[in-house]
Amino acid sequence: ETGVTQTPRHLVMGMTNKKSLKCEQHLGHNAMYWYKQSAKKPLELMFVYNFKEQTENNSVPSRFSPECPNSSHLFLHLHTLQPEDSALYLCASSQEVGEAFFGQGTRLTVV
Amino acid sequence: AQSVTQLDSQVPVFEEAPVELRCNYSSSVSVYLFWYVQYPNQGLQLLLKYLSGSTLVKGINGFEAEFNKSQTSFHLRKPSVHISDTAEYFCALLGPIQGAQKLVFGQGTRLTINP
Numbered sequence: 001e002t003g004v005t006q007t008p009r010h011l012v013m014g015m016t017n018k019k020s021l022k023c024e025q026h027l028g029h030n031a032m033y034w035y036k037q038s039a040k041k042p043l044e045l046m047f048v049y050n051f052k053e054q055t056e057n058n059s060v061p062s063r064f065s066p067e068c069p070n071s072s073h074l075f076l077h078l079h080t081l082q083p084e085d086s087a088l089y090l091c092a093s094s095q096e097v098g099e100a101f102f103g104q105g106t107r108l109t110v111v
Numbered sequence: 112a113q114s115v116t117q118l119d120s121q122v123p124v125f126e127e128a129p130v131e132l133r134c135n136y137s138s139s140v141s142v143y144l145f146w147y148v149q150y151p152n153q154g155l156q157l158l159l160k161y162l163s164g165s166t167l168v169k170g171i172n173g174f175e176a177e178f179n180k181s182q183t184s185f186h187l188r189k190p191s192v193h194i195s196d197t198a199e200y201f202c203a204l205l206g207p208i209q210g211a212q213k214l215v216f217g218q219g220t221r222l223t224i225n226p
Contacts, residue, residue, distance in 0.1 A: 002154065004154075042217070042219060043219070045215075045216075048213065050212075088152075092214070094212070094214065099205075100145075100157075100203075101157075102156070103154050104153060104154045105153070107152065
């Protein structure tokens with residue numbers, strides 16, 4: 001248990017669906033991250049929020065939309081995804097200086 | 112730009128043998144370094160970290176790593192591995208990029224322990 005909780009753990013969605021991934025941390029961290037982990041590829045940083053402000057968007061397609069309503073919660077809204085978006089989506093949080101704590105991930109399958 | 116390179120994508124080792132997983136980094140400023148482990152269908156778990164002080168850091172599960180500034184390396188070692196060490200291992204650095212702290216990962220090394 002790292003203190004970072006992701007829901008759901010598994011998600012299967014059609015290409016026309018809209019769904020959201022949720023991440024929650026009560027560690028008092030001020031930075032939160034979304035990473036995408038595909039098979040045989042390095043971890044890809046998608047979005048970074050520092051103090052609820054988005055500070056990074058690594059050329060992520062607009063079909064992925066992040067939301068950080070407060071410093072404890074982070075969402076990733078999904079719509080009209082493609083099969084190649086199937087992956088493990090990892091959320092993490094950290095203090096300004098220190099290690100990142102990761103959630104268990106959401107295994108997403110787009111059909 | 113800051114980057115992390117893990118030189119081996121796969122490392123097969125026999126049980127009870129020693130192992131070293133290599134990590135080199137590139138940065139013009141001081142950074143913090145980490146090793147994470149990922150078991151199948153799990154998130155990443157911190158093994159150990161170097162923030163400052165002693166260059167030899169010890170982590171969980173008997174792992175240790177040595178920070179070498181002159182060689183810009185942070186190799187992970189374990190003197191005797193166990194079957195349960197089979198996992199993916201990631202080296203990462205935390206450093207300032209465009210005014211914000213950013214965590215950058217290497218490509219990962221898959222460690223396979225054979226009986």
